[in-house]
Amino acid sequence: xxIIITGSPGTGKTAVAKLLxxxxxxxxxNEHDFCMRKGIGKFEGSELIVPLGxxxxxxxxxxxxxxxxxxxxxxxxxxxLGADAAVLLRLHPELLEARLEKRGYNAExxxxxxxxxxxxxxxxxxxxxxxxxxxxxxxAHGTAxxxxxxxxxxxxxKSDIG
Numbered sequence: 139x140x141i142i143i144t145g146s147p148g149t150g151k152t153a154v155a156k157l158l159x160x161x162x163x164x165x166x167x168n169e170h171d172f173c174m175r176k177g178i179g180k181f182e183g184s185e186l187i188v189p190l191g192x193x194x195x196x197x198x199x200x201x202x203x204x205x206x207x208x209x210x211x212x213x214x215x216x217x218x219l220g221a222d223a224a225v226l227l228r229l230h231p232e233l234l235e236a237r238l239e240k241r242g243y244n245a246e247x248x249x250x251x252x253x254x255x256x257x258x259x260x261x262x263x264x265x266x267x268x269x270x271x272x273x274x275x276x277x278a279h280g281t282a283x284x285x286x287x288x289x290x291x292x293x294x295x296k297s298d299i300g
Contacts, residue, residue, distance in 0.1 A: 141208045167200065188213060
């Protein structure tokens, strides 16, 4: 199974992907690490700017090559990928703000990410790129383990994953 996990920074994508990878016996691919390994993007200050076309092409090639993989990252909602399921992690904007503050994000980045969460930015892009039938939307207000269990149950509803 090829699964995409996306959502605003701070929603728990990386932690949830690692747990799901263990449970489903899937490789886990982190968007940032993948871009660094493949030489996709360039740094502007401390931020990696990723050309979405290059990311889409390289990631689709990787997804084609592997059967059981989970790819996670906040840009994945913006590109059309050959995945069986696209998981969107959601978090109430106030909770997201608190998580990002705790991580030391600057005020402007916090405001940008909270705004995007509030206007359903990722959700709108996912619907455009994956279609409603492949999307699993999950509130990430609990622990990563609780969120992973919810995702597993929703995946089981869609197919016969063990």
